[in-house]
Amino acid sequence: MESKKRSQPSWSPPQGSTVPTLHLYNSLTRQKEPFVPQDGKQVKWYGCGPTVYDASHMGHARSYISFDILRRVLTHYFNYDVTYVMNITDIDDKIIKRGRTNYLIEEYIKKTSCPKQVLKDAKEAMEPFECKMAKEENPDKKEMYKNIICKSKAAIETLDGVLNGEKVPIEQLEKPKQGVLVAARDPLCDWLDAQHGHEVSDKSIFSTLTQHWENEYHKDMDSINVLPADVLTRVSEYVPEIVTYVQQIIDNGFAYESNGSVYFSTTKFDSDPDHHYAKLVPEAFGNQAALQEGEGDLSICSLGEKRSQNDFALWKASKPGEPEWDSPWGKGRPGWHIECSVMASSLLGSSMDIHTGGYDLRFPHHDNELAQAEAHYANDNWVRYFLHAGHLTIAGCKMSKSLKNFITIKDALEKYSSRQIRFVFLLHSWKDTLDYSTDTMEIAKAFEKMINEFFLNIKDILRNTPSSGVAAFEKWTSLEINLNEQYLACKTKVHEALCDSIDTKTALDAMRTVVGQCNIYIQERKTAKQTPNRMLLQNIGVYLTKILRIFGAIEGDEPLGFPIAGSTQNGNLEETVMPYLNVLATFRDQTRQTARTLKATEILNLCDNLRDEVLPDLGVRLEDREGEAARVKLEDKETLLKERELVRKQAEEKQRKKDEAKRKEAEKQAAKEAQKRIPPSEMFRKETDKYSKFDDKGMPTHDASGKELSGKQVKKLTKLYQNQEKLHNEYLKSSRNHGANGDGACAANS
Template sequence: MSTSAEPVKGKRVQPPWTPPGGTEVPQLHLYNSLTRAKERFVPQKGNRVSWYCCGPTVYDASHMGHARSYISFDILRRVLKDYFKYDVFYCMNITDIDDKIIRRARQNHLLDQYKEKQPQAAQILQDVLSAREPFQAALALTTDPDKKQMLERLDAGVMAALLPLQAAMQGKAAPAVVHPLAQLLLESSKDVLSDWLDQQFGSHVTENSIFSVLPSFWEGEYHKDMEALNVLPPDVLTRVSEYVPEIVEFVRQVVSNGFGYESSGSVYFDTVKFDSGPQHSYGKLVPEAVGDQKALQEGEGDLSISADRLSEKKSPNDFALWKASKPGEPSWDSPWGKGRPGWHIECSAMAGSVLGESMDIHGGGFDLRFPHHDNELAQSEAFFQNDYWVRYFLHTGHLTIAGCKMSKSLKNFITIKDALAKNTARQLRLAFLMHSWKDTLDYSSNTMESAVQYEKFLNEFFLNVKDILRAPSDITGQFEKWEAAETELNDSFSDRKCAVHAALCDNVDTRGAVEEMRLLVGMSNGYIAGRKGAKRRPNRMLVESIALYLTGMLKVFGAIEGSEPIGFPVGGQSQSADLESTVMPYLTVLSDFREGVRKIAREQKVTELLQLCDVVRDDTLPELGVRLEDHEGLPTVVKMVDKETLLKEKEEKKQMEAEKKKKKEEASRKKQEQEMAKLAKMKLPAGEMFRSDTDKYSKFDETGFPTHDVEGKELSKGQAKKLRKLFEAQEKLHSEYLQRSHHED
């Protein structure tokens, strides 16, 4: 008995089967700040991805800089989770103990106390003048141009309110005049005044609860903003105030391992000893910044920079793990006395507590690389005694406003609430999707207009597909014959899906992905238009597949929420598909009835009925979020669109028509003026056209043609020839005028 591998006598031997030589499928690569290169993404534990992200320092309203980072990380997280199907465990911190928070909380508390005393106008004026002296001294020493400009704006605002109050009080104005001016000065100078109060009385503020009210409020506002932006909440949220015992233990272990030292009640990290060991290296992310004292001092915090504090360190590059609390600062017990955590240690302790000795991804803003993240790496590797605390470091790019640097400390920022008042969360997200997550993004009217137009482009496609799918068809009618147009579109569909995948594998290049999606929509629109032009229905299953794919990708990106299978939700997130499926049958009946009325009205020439049909289309239904599109020779298209969008379109159309009418009237007026000017010119006999030009000519012949210039010189042949042409042309014009007048008579 022969086996299948043995040749059979009398038969040709078949060649062995070999697998096809297909192209290699791209694999996910991420830009790793540790290597400054795109690296193949390989989680440490199979499909499980551990991810820590630096969260906000909550002392003021969240702004578009926060949105830049957290929307970008939300997109990356969703792509890894919902597209690449990783099991992502996402941890984020809230910094609620920090120099900025301490200073702001103290200042707010002291300013509130000051206002509660209800000072008189004279007292407010005197205190503001006193507060301005150290403020102006600081202004004179400021060299940073952006900060100097900000301080000058503050001072100008104070002066604008101060001078009217001074004038009113010198003029002994009535209290009814003085009091509002005093309150205006108090409001305008709150930054200057609160800083002055803090310098005098800040050390007297000792109650820890004063320092928790401010961050608690702004954390709540931050979460509201993230929910409004459709940013997924973290799986674990850690607050510094809740991890002080873990932070103390973390610092104790770093000291025990020989990389930290106590000095005057504070504990510092020994960068020299850490960097000198064979296993470790300080400044992995930005080695060229090591020794940058300005950056290091900013990392330590405004309240922690003093000659005494600097003298406590073995090296200027050493940074605080634990800070001895000064009067006017919150404090917790520790082996080194009353104190509070350093800024960098909080993330190491919290991330270590939740994610252990090594995580797959650590994320944060580009400006956190040094010293914050470099210090995190050093102290965490010192604690865990390893050199792989973070495998992939991801840093989002800066955000600028119309090309200018944005900074909360410079009071040059747009809050998330302000941004959402101008554009929807989806439009903001689309703007971020249209740019690389790791590059600088400029938040401007042009950027947002591009996002709005992209949204509109996609939405019109979805609405058209929905209209195609609503056309009556039995089950067998769904399987329509494919021709060259369908095959061509399907091939393009396949190519675009591959291109989107390749883009997302390339460092989650959403900019490339959404551009491929734009191309797919453009091809689909061309196909649909071609089918309609040929009076043939587009293939339902093909356009539906494309619409489902695009909707799915937008859901992956977080640009669509809800269960609707195709397109953007109608009427807001809460209504979406349920609203459309409920009301569309009634709208179809109305559309069919209107179409019947229009047909009869056109045949019977009843213009009043046609006008009434137009009112339903242009005025009534847009108020209900319904757009009717009339196409000559084709059924009316019914689309459900957000009411606000339709009303905006209606207003824009009205403005365009008004502008068109204005241009038409302007053109008519100009034409009339030209006709009048031409007529006036025609009335003039040729013999009179030069006689009035006495500044040019001195003698004329019997027909009125000039022969000598103003100086009495005879005109040259060339001059005479040019003037003769004008003369003869005027003779012809005047002759036409006389003939026209004769006929009119």
């Protein structure tokens, strides 16, 4: 027995607990699936990029920021090795149409100076545009066309009225002429394109347009902190690869040439036992409106050119006024859907892990991408996980360039910071519809303010407590033990949320909860006149900073909190200036205390001015605390200036309301005094619209039509008469007393 005790006992590992694993919502199954990359930790990812013919708007930001967040989480939280490829669509029907119409309208404005000609052309352009509206089935587009027509007609009527009126100087016609050119730009562009689009021979207008807007796109992405793709592809650089790819699909029996174009045979593909057309949205199969929109406005094929209405173009024979490239089928250009299939395949091969894009791209674009690629490779797994970002709506309507109801990213950044915009998306599921409004932005701003105040308060505690040595470590009480449990629970909830299809909303809710618990803890320690535990709060602050940095809400490498403007890789601004600011704050505290003792109001005003006017201009917030030293916080200067302006406006509004109430009260009293001066015998006589006859006392006896008043009416008027009589007598008595007092004063003076 003793020898047994002298050897180590047997050991059993703990049971442990189930650790959640990453699941992603997969549009291919419409449910959350375990994420299993095909090659260990390597993830091959393709994202649909912009069609560059106009400014990037918040609807685009919805996809780009959402997928930027997912990419960062996969890379920096789950430690996957992600290769992210994104395309730029620089060959497309919309680009061709926009390039031509921009050119044609500019040329038209240069050559057409006569207001009468502009009026005639605008009227002529309205007819086909109204026909276009009548045929439109999309209710949102129909409403947009109605608004354009309404504004156009109003501008046309204004110019028409001026031209048909008296003879006016030519300079007075310029403004209404410009009004027509602006309001009726879309009808004029369509009209000009129909007449002269085929005559456009300068193909550089298309590349000039796309290069400009691609450059603007990159600037916008930088401004909202979206990471650049590892590889960026442009359609114009992949035309040879597209031709080869299309030929392979023809060789495999799933495409055919017709009149110089090449079409994908959806019937042949779908009837093949190894393939399935419209995997993402099978219920949309045969939706002609969606299919035609996917083909583009310029791609109206001749009757009989396609074997089936459901077939779509892989290669389009170019018409006059369109860019063109050589191919075995004649000069032409790529179809929209084939572009992504080829570019993604060229870099990621026959099967990728993740493909992303906007929700509205599911059918037909992404379903057609899948069909083309799987027809090319003769496989059924070109994409393993398809992720789609939800719509961004404005006032309940989808934000879209084609609907002209978009807010550009630049416009949004005029009102809100990049971080606030990112918080809006973090506070909502990436796959659900989000309505962009002042209310949703205010929620994001409130979250940012809450978390920033927490970071600033933690920094203040860290600056004012020992950072090393014996004094830096204190015994934990039940308060610290409880807070630490809440902190660990927060980390668990964040991890579970991120495993649950990267649910950032739930993760931020958990972070909000632990911040609230930290604030309660700090207040409890403060009430007990004890110092909060430095190490525990620092750990929590550093963890929250790490998660927000992973989400892309914090830039830079500072371990705690949001970066301070002016900090660089060569130096931390906060560490540099804070000792000096603390000296200033202490001196100001002492000065205020002395000024209070001496009741030196001017000195107190100077101290307030330093806090309210001088320091905010430097990005410094000073918070006075009764019985404690003032708290110093470094903040973003623009944020402080906006806060100061808001306080000023609120104070001005408060004063305005106070002055308004005072004015109304004065008017009320003046009206009351004026009413007293009216003798009761005169009070009704001016109301000839109500009464026609009066008795000797001035009381009405008949109404305006000559009808005698009823007893009930007379009783009511008598009451008013008696009340006025009482008020008037008070006025007369007051006047007599005032006169008597005045006479007495005169007698005394004499």
